[in-house]
Amino acid sequence: MNFFLPLLSKWKRSFQIAILVFGTLAVYVLFPAESRLDVTVQSILLSTVFFVVLPILFVKLILHEPLSVLGFQGSKHRFGIIAVLAVVIPIILVWYVLLRTYPVSESYYLPAIIHDSFPFFLLYEIILIGALAFLYEVFFRGFVLILWLRKAGIWAVFFQSALFALFLIASGVGFSWQDAPLILASLGSGFVAFYTRSVPYSWLSAWLILFLSDVLILIIR
Amino acid sequence: MKKNSFMKRAFSVLLVAVILLGQSIPVWDAHALLGISLGGISSGIQGTMIDNTLSALNIDKSSIQNFGHSFNVSDTKKYAPGTTLSFSPTDPKEGQKITAKAFPLYFSNSNDKLFYTWFLKRKDASDSAEDWKTEAMKIIANDGADTALFLPGPDDDDGYDVRNVFGGSDKTNIDKSWCYVKDVSTGVFYELGPTSSLSASFACGTGGYAAKCIKEVMSTGGEIASTGTYKVNGDPICGDSGSVTCPDLESPRCVNPAAGNTFQLTDTVQRRIYPDAIDPITLLATPNYAYDPVVENNMTCSASASPGGDSCIHLFPNATGATTGDGRFTADEERFWGTNPADADTADNGSKDEANVVGLGLDTFTWTYQTGDLLGLIVEGTSMVNTQHPDSSMMVMWAFSGDGCDVVNKGSYNTTIKGYSVNFPTTGMGRNDFNRCMEGTKNGIYTNLIDPLDTGQANSKKIELDVSATPDNPTNDRSGEKAGDTLTAVASITNSGKTDAEVTYEWKVEASNSIGMSGARNITADLKSKGLLPINKGIDLKTISIPLNMGADVLGGFSTADPLYLRLTSTATENFNSRGSRTGKSDVVVKVSNSDKKILAYTANAADTDTGSNVFLGSQICSTYVADPKTAQDAMTNLDRISCRVMKNEIIGLKLSSDSGLSDFSWKVDGKNLPCNSLVSSDSACAGGTEVFIAVTGEPGTTIKVKLDAVDIKTGNVVTLTRMFNIVTPDIVLETADSSSLWPRVVGQYVDLNGTTHDDLSENYFEKYPGNPIDLRARFVPTFAERISTRQWVVNDVPQSETMWNINGTDYIGIDYITPEGDAVGDVTNIALSATLTQPVEKRSALRNIWGINSLQTAEITIGKSVQVTNVRPLVSADSGTKKFYAALSGYVPPVVSFAFRMFLSGGLLLFTVGFLFSLIPETASESVRRE
Structure with missing residues (x-):
């Protein structure tokens, strides 16, 4: 006890965040589904509460710190843009190689309606994908990476990306090519968040990666 | 040959007739009849001739004599009328209507022409038969009419005149009726009439002489004109005019009966006759022993008035101061009998009121039964026996419901009919005598009254009971796995007078190791204590079913007996109120296979070989046991262990669970040998006789019985094992995989033999609350059909993916369908599962190569099942249980x-x-x- 208490006191904040992160992810994965509610609606609601509301409440109520610690802040525009482009382009190239190497497009799901309607395509990519990317960015890049692990250095980027990948696998039925753009985006946006400490830029990079991934799929199909 | 026989018989009859007639006709007439003139041939010579003739014709003289004896007494053998009564119901309850029906016999009239006088003696009635008659006939005449509603009116012409009609309503043109009563003990028919002063009074003077008819022995003439020997032959007849007559060839004479029966006529002048063999001296000294009153006194006679029809009577009941059947049914009579004075036919039976009191044609009598009621009946009609009067008359007689009447006050009279004296036995019986007869008792029991309960089933013969049991050769499972057959015994009564609900059956079950049931052990109580026989005694318990899962705790020392014999004895008892009961007993002995070995069933796999096909055992089937079956399908699964469900064109492998201690295996399927050789299977067990294969070729609904006989090496006894297979049409049953979210609709309830009420659950309709998922699992029938199936689930015409459910460690295919948003009360979801069953090519080849089944018959078949799920409004009630309460609450x-x-x-x-x-x-x- 004499050994653990000082250790706990020293790393209290990190332990606190770590328990909340793993606890949140566990509750999210194990949360019983409501059979009378659409799965997508349930996912958005859960993600909103657990990935956005919960970290904000934690920061404000427990840590009593400003939201900027979650990455809700800007950055130098030029640096931000460069950082975004610096990760988006290579990630998209990797995605393109994957598309050309593996039969990804055959098992990649896209709503049929976006094939036929450009306005729906825009709505889907901007609103749905944009919202989804935002939710993930707040939690994994803001809460996990910026608030919790940034002090660990560049390895924090890979750790949060691995954690994200495991989360996707655990919440789904295993790995599928559907998860690949998300994982790639987590890696890219992780770098952006790490260097800019700004969630908006990391969100922009993640959204661009996801958007372009879908575009490439549509082009290849 | 036939002709000779016929001639012989004809001649015999002719000869017998001659002999019988010989008693009353002169010998020479008989000679004339035979066409032979025997002249003065002596009787001894005649007898010799007859004997010789009978001998020549091979006729036994004693037979003819016997025939003659029977003929002599034939008059006493004639049938007098009688009647029987039947009651319906046979076991009446107090206050219940009961009907008695009479069945008169040996009347020449039809039943509707007879006069039926019924007697009803109530428990507290007087001892007067007249009162009993009145009681019964009032009921008939009134027929339940309310006398308070009767209104006076003009004569309704309801009289019925039978004053001169005796022996039935159709005897209206008879001048004289002759009523008779038969003395049952002697068979003599007595004519109703005067019993005294009927005998004639003959004028024979003084000296103790009596009028007799005498006949000269061997005389050729009828007159006493010369000396000769005479014999007293009978009594003379006093004719209507006072003349004394004797039969032909006989003469009336006054004789001294003390002198003997044979006389010599010696005095041809005075025609005096003397006793035979009297010496002349005595003859001269003694007075006449007989004299000729015809000559001397012109013998006359006088007799009382001739008896006749005036003595015939009716036995109808009479109203006070009136005579029933006189044709006048007065107001007083109407009042007495309770008939409607304004309705000639109060009883509405087609007869006038007085005719109903007379009992015309009333062979049925219905009344309201009271405890202690006794019923009697006298039927007046014309018998089939002729009278001896010189007219067309037949005897008017009465039939009695009981023992009849003893004839009292007997007498007789003689009268001459067609020149012959005929004697008529008579009786002076009158109305009171017949009433006393009806009132008579023997050992305290009325001899002519009948208790309706005495004729009921309770007093008839015992119950005829028949007990049968199925199946014929059941198997007992003494291993404790509860896989034995269920033995069902049924008792049926062939002469029951009761409904099923009024018969009590008691069963006894005994076990033995011999069919003679020596040393049998009564296992009834043990069966009950082990729950194998819920009850063994009860009303309408005509069927019992015993699961043959009996171990040593039931069978005791017979637990290893093989074969085992069970005797099921049923005792049926019908209870009758106040009259005890009637019982019957029967049993059936059932031979039960009691080996611990079993015939196991398997699917079969097949492989193509150079010479055709070979089959091998697959996985075991019909072996699943559900310890606590809660659904019908679970119960059916357990039944599979007894009668395995299979489908057509399937190959089933059969294997003996253990061949230790057995040899000489003989398999039979439906009585035909079932060999297994290398052409069927290369399994060593096949060659060893412990494994066989059958192809299911019958039609759905039929049963295959596989029987294995083997010899017990130790005892030498033949051990018999059986296994039943029930061919079914492949089917699918859909069940809920989660009864808390989806449940079958309750369509009713049923009560089992233990009195427990169960819900009757639909197999096609399910219910759930809005938003609940539809979790269904599929069971294939037979279960192994699933292995060869390809399936497609469809929900509301949209294909769905299949889910695998694991319930209590068993995997089931099924569906987990999440209902869409907006699922509301009343919404209906249709779920369908279609499956295509396709046998592997190798198995189809085996069916063709080994069993000759055309491949076209083994093509794939498609089966399907669809159910409907309806959203119901959640019910909130205090007794629904906590879970249901919260489920209901969450539904809102x-x-x-x-x-x-x-x-x-x-x-x-x-x-x-x-x-x-x-x-x-x-x-x-x-x-x-x-x-x-």
């Missing part, structure tokens, strides 16, 4: 709200836990500074 909450509630609750709890726990841990100084 919008899903978004409940989901958000759970979500925020979880998040808040998480946040609170983290914050609270770490608030207990002190911060480091640097951390505090950093925060500030």
